[in-house]
Amino acid sequence: MPHMVIANTLRDGRVVFLSHDGSWAAAIADGELAQNETAASRLLADSKSSANSNVVIDPQLIEVNETDHGRQPTAYREYIRAYGPSVRNPG
Amino acid sequence: MYRYDEFDHTFMAERVAQFARQVARRMSGEMTEEQFRPLRLMNGLYLQLHAYMLRVNVPYGSLSSAQLRGLAEIARKYDRNYGHFTTRQNIQYNWIKLDEMPALLGDLAKIEMHGIQSSGNCIRNTTSDQYAGASADEIEDPRVYCEIIRQWSTLHPEFSYLPRKFKIAVTGAPKDRAAVALHDIGLRLYHNAEGKAGFEVLVGGGQGRTPVIAKTIRKWLEPEDMLSYLEAILRVYNLWGRRDNKYKARIKILVNATGIDEFRNQVDSEWDKIKDTKLQLDAQEIERIRAYFASPAYETLPDYSAELIAHGEQNTAFKEWLKSNTAAHKITGYLIVNLSLKSPKQPPGDITSEQMLATADLADHYNFGELRVNHRQNLTFTDVRQIDVYELWQKLAALDLATPNIGKVSDIIACPGLDYCALANARSIPIAERIQQRFEDIDRLHDVGELSLNISGCMNACGHHHVGNIGILGVEKKGQEYYQFTLGGSSTEDAALGDRTGPGFSTDEVVNAVDRILNTYIEQRDDIEETFLETYRRVGMAPFKEALYGAN
Incomplete structure (x- = not known):
């Protein structure tokens, strides 16, 4: 199953995904998909570079399903991280 | 209320300046996350699933109307226009930006508030009775x-x-x-x-x-x-x-x-x-x-309770609210009024900036400019003249702060759960919302009577599930959310830990399970005066277990 790198930005804590050009994307659809273990390891190594250490916090690999409704992290926790709280914002 | 003295103000200004320097060093890369993390936590700043979360202490739950206005302004300026009151009588903001923290802490200091010791291995905010005084x-x-x-x-x-x-x-x-x-x-x-x-x-x-x-x-x-x-x-x-x-x-x-x-x-x-x-x-x-903490300037007033009851005879909604959301005051002519933050329209304990501002105005007008946060995630006006109570109820109802459910099944304590919290295993808020919607009917709510229902999204128990008369604990099993029940818990003078009923229920089953527990209580109770907890202590787990899992 494909993997992506997810993290929170240092500046505002928002969820981001590492994209193919090394930048950080807000939408899961814009992140880079690693189709095998080697690619996943390389992606994770890139995310932990010194340049990224004061851009994002705690980058991690997550497993992602590609579906007709878009990319869906397999762990429910990561799904909520990717798509936001399942409840309406009262403000 | 306690007011800051000169020493307090000077200390706060120094502390804000210190944190501003720490943030700048972190943003520039001079400090690593590992070095910075304990420093931000010392100021109440956590990193949650979607953003930074700031926890602000409300010492023993006491707030002035000016402080509540300040908290509303912070929600508007630095967050998404709402805040969340917690079981430690504190307030949390869920969408904070690190680079705005120094300015935010400066605004907090102006209203004599901060997040120091709201996190970490130290002595946290001391909590108390919301009816104190x-x-x-x-x-x-x-x-x-x-x-x-x-x-x-x-x-x-x-x-x-x-x-x-x-x-x-x-x-x-x-x-x-x-x-x-x-x-x-x-x-x-x-x-x-x-x-x-x-x-x-x-x-x-x-x-x-x-x-x-x-x-x-x-x-x-x-x-x-x-x-x-x-x-x-x-x-x-x-x-x-x-x-x-x-x-x-x-x-x-x-x-x-x-x-x-x-x-x-x-x-x-x-x-x-x-x-x-x-x-x-x-x-x-x-x-x-x-x-x-001297008493406010109480007036010498006659007991107006007969007139309030008479109002209730003509207005059932007011009558139900008066019965469940108010409490006896030590001074004749006054009442304690609870503002419910448990409307089915909002997550438990959440309040919008507009509600905060309007509540601050009501506190000025009806409650000597003060209010309390209580550990069941509601607000309390401690000193309302009985003669003003009907008018206050109308204004609270217009703000959706008068759901007549204090101490009832829909007055749910719920942690933020997996919708926000990095530690959670399951969601709490959607479960609370579904239970609130199921028990929106006032007659059913009052028929079930006094009952505490508490939900936690993991075993850290921020939602106090162990001591809910009905406790619900969210767990994760093979990637799915399940909810385990405990019965018979209590957090009051007869404190007790709840007993586990058995296997958990899926998200779809959990509200029906609550329904079955409540129906069993109604069948088993001696009379309408016997509370859920009293019935449970008398009859034990067996009939509830049977209702949940069948005879076998």
């Missing part, structure tokens, strides 16, 4: 001692790196509204045979993965000895509390492992060394602090 059953005002504890424990150099976090609660009434038996230290004020006020001291209570009801370590403590005795307990804990295992580091584990009698001996021996030092509180100092 006003309730008809009160013996002594606990806020005086909460404030003394706040001043003693804030930045206490010896207790800044305890084995684990440490929570203290104080109550001054026989009816325990502050869950004191579920605290690391609980203080119960009462009068001895000579009519003098003093404390019963409880130690080693707590929830989390190892829930424990606190034990009495001392039946009588003179108020003058409060700080020296607290310090003695903290010293024994600081020395012997386990630092090798986070899950065994709370004082409850130490007290259980040592045994309460031996633990008491160790505390007494430490106490002997420090009892007659500057920690001794003189009566003058207690009176100096007491002056901050």
